[in-house]
Amino acid sequence: MTSICIIRHGETDWNAIGKLQGRTDIPLNETGIFQAEECAEFVKDFQWDVIVTSPLKRAKQTAEIIQRKIDIPLIEMEEFVEKGFGKVEGLTLQERVAAYPDGNYPDEESDLSITARVMAGIQKINEAYKDKKVLLVAHGVVINMILDSLSNGEISSAKTRLINACISNISFQEEKWKIKDYNQVTHLSKYLEV
Template sequence: MSSTATTSIILIRHGETAWNAERRLQGHIDIGLNERGLAQARALGQALAQTPLDAIIASDLQRAWQTAAAIGTGRALAVQQDGALRERCYGGFEGLLYADIEAAYPPQFAAWQARDIDAVMPAGERVAESFRQFYARAVAAILGWAARHPGATIAIVAHGGVLECAYRAARGLALDTPRDFPVLNASINRFSVTDGVLAVQGWGEVDHLAPATLDELP
């Protein structure tokens, strides 16, 4: 296949975790899916069951690969893991509730909320990334997988921040503008990549997550 062939990417945010539900910042902390998140993953797998896929790739954090595993059910595809698809590293903010971050680190919290893309949070167990650094990593990882699979259809399961970066890259949005678009757990988001350029084909599909659907799942 030509290297200029268009790659189709189904980009997915992992299902819900307990920390998502209580607004506790995860970053690189390895939190698994809660019961709702597991149900979302099963619904996602059913929604994509008839979609041919050439590869399934996930962040190496368990909330992502647990979600990806549901997509792989019934397929002869192993989920490939890639640490470059991890959520942004928030350093000392990780593991804290948003309200506690604001109380403990007022200037740094304010810079984060003001979208200072070069601001770096205090270090914790890990050294934090600026948004500019994270954006470069996330977009390069997505484009790298597209380049490995020219003309194919691949699923990538990652994190809210990674989806935000992809959307900004595809829409040409400045990094310091507000995130005024939804980034939903277990949503289906469709992109294409041609000649290394991302384009959005569909965003925020969540019909498969209707309460009635989730309630009917085993």
């Protein structure tokens, strides 16, 4: 059984103020670094074979912080780069609505394109790391496309807002992918009940 623990990257300054990042390469902020450290602390007690990451700074930094704690190979895969939002990257929701009230953004990557790219990446992981345990550090839209595809639309960005540094788990068993859980945040101190 191939298992993939999918981790959304930690927070960036643009996340904190609601700017759409897409492929704009923004690094983690202090909160994001702390969230990545909390993820590392959470996953360190489990056995992992490899970390796969998007090459964008916010994902790669998250993956590198985790790797320092568990010392396993880290590879970058372009398939898991965030969706390109074209001309609206760097804009807040209010700015996007004002500029493009119909929601059609110039030069935006289509959902069909990103879904095909991301699911091809999942297939590559399954072929290269069959019956292994993989950590995958990626982005909100990327993770939502995986969850949407595997749940036949039951879990999607229209229904679920993925939290920075959340964890979702999928596994390939009996010749199909299954979602074990998603958007888990109990490892993040910000969400612990006091």
